[in-house]
Amino acid sequence: MIPQTYIQELIARTNIEELIGSYTQLKRAGRTYKGLCPFHSERTPSFVVYPDNQSFYCFGCGAGGDAITFVKKINNLDYVESVKFLASRAGMKLPEEDDAQGRLRSRVNALNRDAARFYFERMNSEKGVQARKYWRGRGLSDATIRRFGLGYAPDSFRETFVHLKSKGYTEEELLASGIVKKSEKGNLYDVFRNRVMIPIFDVRGNVIAFGGRNLGDEKPKYINSPETLVYKKSHTIFALNLAKKSASKRYILCEGYLDVISLHQAGFDTAVAACGTALTAEQVRMLSDYAEEVVLCYDSDEAGQKATSRAMELFESSTVKVTVLTLPNEKDPDEFIKRRGAAAFEQLLEGAGNTLEYKMAKFREKYDLRQPDGQVNYLKDCIELLALAATPTEQDVYAGRLSKEFGVEKRNILAQLENVSRINGRRRQRQIQRDLLKEGAAASIRLPVGISGEQALGVAMAQQQLVAALLKQPELLAQVKGKVAPDDFLQPELKEAFALILQREQDELPFDLPTLSGELSEASMAQLSKILAQNYEMTFAQEDIQLYLDRIQAGQTTSKAAAEMQPDQLAEYFERIKKRKQTIELSEQE
Ligand SMILES: [Zn+2]
Known part of the structure; x- marks a missing residue:
């Protein structure tokens, strides 16, 4: 354990906007700084740094935390290593490693x-x-x-x-x-x-x-x-230490160490391999920290093709563009380079089929294209795929190709494409409306399975606000202590945070965001920075706290102990909350 006083001094000596500013360009916006998020790719800035409470939060991807979390995430270090990183940056002596x-x-x-x-x-x-x-x-x-x-x-x-x-x-x-x-x-x-x-x-x-x-x-x-x-196998990518130094952001993901080594020798210095048998989500995340595009270059045997499909699925939710390279006759890239040389590989790389083509080739294998119904089913699959995943230009190009190949009028294919897109669009629209119904911030609260409904959402909101208030104004804890327990919290991240806050108070230690980061999970840190970001301008009064506590208790009353309460008690309870709410609404109108 690194002493708290050390962490406090480290945070005091670290200028968070300067630290983050060395990874992404930040522009001042009032008391905050805004920039493009270094953790996901975006065109308009949704990444905000809050010097006041030494935190950052991305409204696009939900990444958030303090300076230590930032270093952890961006450099893929653990907590102690991140502290050391910041210490050497701040010119501080390294913490005594008594751990x-x-x-x-x-x-x-x-x-x-x-x-x-x-x-x-x-x-x-x-x-x-x-x-x-x-x-x-x-x-x-x-x-x-x-x-x-x-x-x-x-x-x-x-x-x-x-x-x-x-x-x-x-x-x-x-x-x-x-x-x-x-x-x-x-x-x-x-x-x-x-x-x-x-x-x-x-x-x-x-x-x-x-x-x-x-x-x-x-x-x-x-x-x-x-x-x-x-x-940790699942957290390691072979040769990433070398590839990350390359000027190219197009990575080549191979199966074996020797493929990677031989590609590097041939001048492809972004070749990497996943350690272990199958690619993991964590490895995909690591790659997306450095790569803009990943070319999948697995063996041409059956196992390699299975691995390709799996990898494509994993990359789907990442920001990285994925293409698939198909080796014509050779088993693996090592063999290809040896037989045909680097220039031929470069050509192959340039023509690397995108995932659309790869998937269409897979459809092709599924059907007998000499039979009319094979052709129809193949066309159907392709149209579904193009409607779902292709840009308008791509749709036009592939519609042209399909038309030539099967002697179908191009405008018929385009009309069908439009039809499928319209149905998909309606589906999406309905989903958006459903989300809107849940309204504003509430839509972003993830509740545990089995608890749902407006009641729970209200309670979860109140709990978020309560934690935000405690982080910003620690003196408010006196009012909260004993009224609500960690187990009352619906979101596991907040439960974890609240338990730690109570512990800290008992040990007479501070509990602002940076001093919590050593003991909280990354998910919890992200959640805390989020609610701090949402409440950035907010100053909490004792009345606010009381309102949150009432809201939480009312939620519990109905879910846990409603049966024990007399109907008139219950009514009175709600009346009290309603009145308080009205007073607040009135004061807001003034
Ligand atoms: Zn982001």
Whole structure:
């Protein structure tokens, strides 16, 4: 744990608009700053920085938090690393790392780096002849080998272990790195033996894991480091540390490490691969931090095609444009580059089919186009797809192509397209109306399943306002304490926040947004910055607080204890709330 006083000083020394201003251009707007959101792509600014309470909030994508949250999100760091990042920026001495987990983490990082160096040296030693031969056989130059830090793990159960031990690493650290395992007899031994080694880096360039390919007969052919406290497969993208330095924002997503390495060597420095078997939502999010376009370049076999479909689905909700590259005859990009060279790959890349074409090609495989009903069904699917996902220009182009191919009049295809679009449009319109009915801010409150209705929305609104008031004016807590409990909160993010606020008050610690960020989840931080943003101009009075408390209690009364209440009690209760509301409405009119 980093001391609260340290965090407070750090926040005081950090100028949030300056910090965020180095990632996105901000313009002053009154007491706030506005700019394009660095977390989603947009043309008109909906991202606001609030220097008064040291927070930011994006009205477009809902990203929000304090300076520490910002650094966490934008650089993909954890909390302690983000604090260190800000500390070095503010010229402060780094916090005492008394957190055992954090200490172990940095030791494992150092150990991995030493291991990578060791593997590299071994490869260049006499014993590494086979490994050097292997890499050369794969067509890799010395420069590429150095760039990726490739190496060789010697054919021994002890050599790596002994070397790292001599560097002063403890048994605990060695085991935590995943490079060493413990036998049943209790002896430590090397996991990677007689293998060519590929270090896996995180986005900041730390070695966090290894992949090793067997040079001998030992099974399996490939082994990877297990997940450790520095390595999460689903949160890692191979070569992202290199790709992020490229001027190009068009990334090439491949299946294997060797595809990536061989593409980099051929000059495609935005090639990356997902670590692990299937792409994850977190990896998509990481990529969308850097890439504007992602070209999916998976193997042409069945597994690769399945992976392509899955990846396309995952990218659908992101801001990244996705295209699909189909390799004509070769199995993977590595093979393609070797046979046909970089220029041919570049051509392929330029002509990379967009997802429309890819999906239409898939429809094509579904039907027998020699049969009339096969043609009709194919056309139907294409029209649905174009109506849903194509721009007017694209619709025109593809309608032309379909018309030529099947001898159907182009204007007939366009008329059908319009028809489908109109039906979809009506559906969308109805949805918009439904959303509008729920009205304003209430529409953005996500209630837990099983609780619904206007009553609950009102309670949830009151709870939001209550938390906003406490964050802005901590002295109001005295009025709230004992009247409402964390479990009363309908939204889990607010429940978490309120519980922490109470805890903080008991420990006589401050509870403004920046000091909460170390202990709150990211979702909760985003929710808090949102309600702070919504209440930016608001000053809360004791009457407001009372109104919120009444609203919350009334909601509970009806849902929980209505049965116990006498009808006249209940009526009186509502009368009281109504009166208070009228008074407030009157005072607003004045
Ligand atoms: Zn945003």
